[in-house]
Amino acid sequence: MKAIIYRDNGGPDVLRLVDRDLPVPGPGEVRVRVAVSGVNPADWQARAGAPMGFPEITPHLDGAGVVDAVGEGVDPGRAGERVWLFMAAAGRPTGTAAEFTVVPAEHAVPLPAGAGFDVGAALGVPALTAHRALTVAEDGPRRLRPGALDGRTVLAAGGAGAVGHAVIQLARWAGATVIGTVSGPEKARLATAAGAHHVVDYRADDPAAEIRRFAPDGIDIVAEVALGANLALDLAVLRTRGTISTYANDGGKPVELNVPQNMVLNTRLQFLVLYTAGPEARAAAAEDVANAVRDGALPVGEEHGLPLVRFPLDRTAAAHRAVQGGAVGKVLVDVPQ
Numbered sequence: 451m452k453a454i455i456y457r458d459n460g461g462p463d464v465l466r467l468v469d470r471d472l473p474v475p476g477p478g479e480v481r482v483r484v485a486v487s488g489v490n491p492a493d494w495q496a497r498a499g500a501p502m503g504f505p506e507i508t509p510h511l512d513g514a515g516v517v518d519a520v521g522e523g524v525d526p527g528r529a530g531e532r533v534w535l536f537m538a539a540a541g542r543p544t545g546t547a548a549e550f551t552v553v554p555a556e557h558a559v560p561l562p563a564g565a566g567f568d569v570g571a572a573l574g575v576p577a578l579t580a581h582r583a584l585t586v587a588e589d590g591p592r593r594l595r596p597g598a599l600d601g602r603t604v605l606a607a608g609g610a611g612a613v614g615h616a617v618i619q620l621a622r623w624a625g626a627t628v629i630g631t632v633s634g635p636e637k638a639r640l641a642t643a644a645g646a647h648h649v650v651d652y653r654a655d656d657p658a659a660e661i662r663r664f665a666p667d668g669i670d671i672v673a674e675v676a677l678g679a680n681l682a683l684d685l686a687v688l689r690t691r692g693t694i695s696t697y698a699n700d701g702g703k704p705v706e707l708n709v710p711q712n713m714v715l716n717t718r719l720q721f722l723v724l725y726t727a728g729p730e731a732r733a734a735a736a737e738d739v740a741n742a743v744r745d746g747a748l749p750v751g752e753e754h755g756l757p758l759v760r761f762p763l764d765r766t767a768a769a770h771r772a773v774q775g776g777a778v779g780k781v782l783v784d785v786p787q
Contacts, residue, residue, distance in 0.1 A: 451469070451470055451471075451472055451548060451549040451550050452467060452468075452469060452470075452548065452549050452763060452764075452786070453467075453468055453469075453470045453508050453547065453548035453549065454466065454467055454468075454508060454509065454547035454548065454763065454766045455468055455470075455506050455507065455508050456497055456506070456507055456509065457505065457506050457507075458502075459497065459498060459499050459500070459502065460497070460498065461498070462494070462497075462767035462768070462770040462771050462774075463767060464497065465497070465509070465766050465767045465770065467763065467764050467766075470548070472550055473544055473550060473551065473552040474519075474521075474552070475519055475520060475521035475524075475552050476521045476522070476552070477521050477522040477523050478521060478522075478523050478524060478554055478555055479520075479521040479524070479552050479553065479554055479555060480517045480519070480520050480521065480524055480528060480533075480552070480553060480554075480555045480558050481517070481518055481519040481520070481550055481551070481552050482513075482515045482516065482517055482518065482533060482535060482550065482551055482552075482553065482558055483515045483516050483517075483518045483549065483550055483787070484513050484514075484515040484535075484546050484548060484549060484550065484551055484785045485513075485514055485515040485516070485567040485571075485784075485785060485787065486513060486514050486515070486567045486568055486570070486571035486782050486783070486784060486785065487510045487512070487513040487545075487546040487547050487548075487571060487763075487766075487782065487783040487785060488510065488511075488512035488513055488514075488546070488571040488572055488573075488574055488575075488780065488781075488782055488783075489510060489766075489769050489770065489772075489773050489781040489782070489783060490510075490511060490512065490574070490575045490576070490612070490773070491698075491773060491774075492511060492575060493509050493510050493511060493539075493545075493770070493773070494770045494773055494774050496509065496539070497509055497770065503541070503543075504543040506543060507539065507543050507545070508539065508543060508544055508545045508546075508547050508548050508551070509539055509545045509547050509766075510538065510539055510545040510546040510547045510783070511535075511536065511537050511538055511539050511540060511545065511546070511574055511575055512534075512535060512536055512538070512546060512571055512572075512573065512574025512575055513534070513535045513538060513545075513546030513551070513570070513571050513574075513785075514532075514533065514534045514535065514561060514567040514568075514569075514570025514571040514573075515532075515533065515535070515546075515567065515785075516530065516531065516532055516533070517529055517530065517531045517533055517558060518530075518550070520555070521555075524555045528555070528558075531558075531560055532560070532561040532563075532567075532570075533558040533559055533560055533561055533570070534558075534559050534561050534569075534570030534571065534573050534574070534743075535551070535553055535557055535558055535559075535570075535574065536557055536559070536573065536574040536575070536578060536732075536736065537553075537557055537574070537724065537725075537732070538551055538553045538557065540724075540725060546571075546785075547763065547766050547783060547785075548763075548785070549763075549785055549786070556733065556736075559736050559739075559740050560740070561743070562740075562743055562744045564744075564746065565743050565744075565748075568750055568751070568758060568782065569743065569748060569749065569750050571780075571782055572612070572748075572750045572756065572758075572780045572782070573616075573739060573743070573748065575612075575613075575724065576612040576613045576615070576616040576780075577616045577620070577735075577739045577742075577748060578724055578732060578735045578736065578739060579613050579616070579697050579722070579724060580613055580616035580617040580619075580620050580621075580673065581594060581620060581734075581735035581738055581739055582695070582697075582722045582724070582727055582731060582735060583613075583617060583671070583673040583695035583697060583720075583722060584599070584604065584617065584620060584621055584624070584626075584671060584673065584695070585731075585734075585735075586693060586695055586718070586720040586722065587670065587671050587692075587693040587718065588691060588693065588718050589670075589691070591624075592734070593734055593738055594620055594623070594624045594738045594742070595624065595738065595741065596623060596624065596625060596745070597624070597625045598624040598625060599621055599624035599625045599626035600624075600625040600626075601625075602625075602626045602627070602670040602671065603626060603627045603628075603629065603664075603665045603667075603668075603669050603670050603671075604617065604621040604626045604627070604628050604629070604669070604670065604671045604672075604673065605629050605630075605631065605661065605665075605669045605671070605672045605673070605684070605687065606618050606621070606628060606629070606630045606631070606641070606646065606673050607631050607652075607672060607673060607674045607675050607676065607680055607684075608631065608632070608675040608676065608700070609630025609631060609632050609637070609640075609641030609644065609646055609649065610630075610632050610636075610637035610638075610640040610641050610644075610755070610778060611675060612756065612779075612780050613673070613675065613697060613698075614630065614641070614673065614675060615640075615641075615644045615755055615756045616748065617673040618630055618641060618644040618645050618646050618755070619644055619645055619742070619747055619748050619749075620738075620739070620742060620747070620748070621671075622645040622646075622647075622747075623742050623745065623747035623748075626670075626671075627647050627648075627664075627665070628645065628646045628647050628648075629646065629647065629648045629649070629650060629661055629664055629665060629669070630642075630644070630646035630648070630649045630650070631649075631650050631651075631652040631657065631661075631680075631683075632649055632650070632651060632652070633651065633652065633653055634651065634653070636778075637778070638651065640752075640755040640756070640757070640778070641755060642755070643752070643753060643754055643755035644754060644755030644756065645755070647664075648664040650664075652680070652683065657683060658683055658686040658687050661683075661687045662687055665687065667689055668687060668688055668689025668690070668692060669684075669687045669688050669689060669692055670689060670692055670693070671692065671693050671695060672684045672687075672688065672692070672693070672694045672695065673695050673697070674694055674695060674696040674697070674698075675696075675697065675698045675700050676698065676699060676700040676701050676703070677694075677696040677698075677699045677705050678699050678701065678702065678703030678704055678705045678706075679700070679701050679703045681694075681705060681706070681707075685708070685711060685712070685715065685717070688715060688717060690715055690716055691715070691716045691717075691718070692715070692717065692718070693717075693718040693719075693720060694717065694718070694719050694720065695720045695722060696719070696720070696721055696722070697721075697722050697723065750780060752779070756779055756780050757778060757779030757780070758779060758780055758782055759772055759777050759779050759780065759781045759782065760781075760782050760783075760784055761781070761782070761783050761784070762783070762784055762786070763783055763784065763785050763786060765783075766783055769781050769782075769783050
């Protein structure tokens with residue numbers, strides 16, 4: 451089979467297309483013929499500098515394809531099942547940038563008939579992160595379903611990004627009023643297409659006043675992508691006992707915390723990353739996301755607010771450069787069938 455591998459940390463040029471033997475699924479595992487591989491910032495960050503752990507790694511956490519073999523203890527009936535994959539390369543050498551990959555069976559989630567492989571490959575890190583961001587508030591909910599966020603207002607910072615896009619879609623599916631912040635008209639168009647009820651340009655004169663116009667009682671949950679840059683704005687619009695769920699600090703600005711201000715607000719500041727969220731939280735997120743996909747709540751494509759930027763497998767290095775360069779939308783790698 452064809453696979454992308456790297457043997458040392460470094461830039462995109464360390465990625466190589468090679469021939470490898472078909473992997474064999476072990477107990478509790480499935481082998482998947484990959485159709486589309488999704489690329490996330492975590493993938494290039496791992497390639498650039500995370501401890502290797504293995505002599506050779508095939509990158510990418512997310513993807514979609516068809517189960518073609520199962521290991522001991524897995525229902526043989528899963529062979530032929532269309533699935534979406536998450537955390538394929540987490541602590542393992544076999545990610546989705548290959549014609550075949552092997553993952554734990556629970557990391558291969560059935561893909562509903564109405565959802566294509568592009569949708570499946572765009573789930574994983576963005577959708578599970580969004581789910582986590584929306585389910586850590588003190589007042590709940592801990593699970594998402596239609597009606598779970600009725601009466602709540604969610605602020606999706608960076609509403610045109612992959613996680614922001616998933617936050618908008620999942621929050622709206624669960625019944626929240628959703629406000630997205632963006633950096634200009636084009637990204638405002640994308641956040642609106644994703645389903646945001648209101649969109650605010652955070653570079654405007656007084657974005658806090660604009661957000662408060664839509665949410666006079668304050669924001670219940672902020673899903674934050676750039677905590678250092680946006681914390682002052684978040685606190686200016688957060689309701690008492692509200693939650694800021696932060697999954698990144700884009701721009702790298704240091705976080706300066708006004709302790710008395712947060713004490714008065716009873717702010718919950720929740721940091722999150724999937725690797726250490728725990729298996730129960732990840733399993734619950736995967737189940738809820740699968741239900742949202744079944745309901746048609748997580749479409750992709752420019753008309754749904756998430757443009758797809760495609761590369762063939764042999765140009766995976768270019769796909770990594772696109773993600774590192776801040777490509778707007780979801781970067782996908784098409785795997786030859």
